[in-house]
Amino acid sequence: GAVVSQHPSRVICKSGTSVKIECRSLDFQATTMFWYRQFPKQSLMLMATSNEGSKATYEQGVEKDKFLINHASLTLSTLTVTSAHPEDSSFYICSASREARGAGETQYFGPGTRLLVL
Amino acid sequence: RKEVEQDPGPFNVPEGATVAFNCTYSNSASQSFFWYRQDCRKEPKLLMSVYSSGNEDGRFTAQLNRASQYISLLIRDSKLSDSATYLCVVNKSPNAGGTSYGKLTFGQGTILTVHP
Numbered sequence: 001g002a003v004v005s006q007h008p009s010r011v012i013c014k015s016g017t018s019v020k021i022e023c024r025s026l027d028f029q030a031t032t033m034f035w036y037r038q039f040p041k042q043s044l045m046l047m048a049t050s051n052e053g054s055k056a057t058y059e060q061g062v063e064k065d066k067f068l069i070n071h072a073s074l075t076l077s078t079l080t081v082t083s084a085h086p087e088d089s090s091f092y093i094c095s096a097s098r099e100a101r102g103a104g105e106t107q108y109f110g111p112g113t114r115l116l117v118l
Numbered sequence: 119r120k121e122v123e124q125d126p127g128p129f130n131v132p133e134g135a136t137v138a139f140n141c142t143y144s145n146s147a148s149q150s151f152f153w154y155r156q157d158c159r160k161e162p163k164l165l166m167s168v169y170s171s172g173n174e175d176g177r178f179t180a181q182l183n184r185a186s187q188y189i190s191l192l193i194r195d196s197k198l199s200d201s202a203t204y205l206c207v208v209n210k211s212p213n214a215g216g217t218s219y220g221k222l223t224f225g226q227g228t229i230l231t232v233h234p
Binding site: 034042043044045046049091093095106108109110111112114 | 159160161162163164205211221222223224226227
């Protein structure tokens with residue numbers, strides 16, 4: 001159990017377009033989902049935390065109007081990169097936790113989405 | 119200072135070798151500690167949690183020293199399949215608003231290559 005999927009796995013888009021990434025918990029209800037970003041040869045950096053039915057909490061330096069997060073159900077969270085630019089090219093990874101705010105619960109990671117903005 | 123710092127690596131060892139990774143964290147209120155491994159272009163996967171008493175899982179041994187804010191991972195009898203990036207991960211304790219609870223902070227990772 002505890003499988004998390006992401007879609008798409010890879011996307012290439014033109015600068016200025018918006019890209020939506022889906023994160024789904026397949027066999028459990030995820031009260032909390034986390035979105036991370038990983039640039040080449042760097043570690044994962046948390047972008048935002050989302051709890052089902054409430055607004056996402058963004059980390060310092062992450063623009064909430066650029067990275068729109070929706071967590072409308074207990075099994076689905078989406079991240080939309082609006083007006084993507086080449087510097088947004090990165091590996092986006094979500095994780096899901098059963099507990100509210102991920103309190104003390106293991107996070108299960110999705111396989112990641114590789115975004116390339118031309 | 120980074121919140122979680124690891125040996126820069128990379129480590130290049132022969133099969134059968136023993137290799138140790140070190141990690142330090144800056145937030146003394148951190149409450150949970152983990153080692154993850156990440157294969158090239160893949161998501162991180164939990165290798166093991168780290169407890170103050172130390173814990174072992176087969177060839178892997180993790181140690182935590184809260185006083186020194188130091189975490190270690192020892193891999194014995196290295197296999198080719200152990201080649202990966204090893205990430206030291208710390209879970210912060212909740213702040214007054216509880217918003218940092220469950221927030222994982224990743225170290226930059228240490229690359230391990232095990233060769234024949």
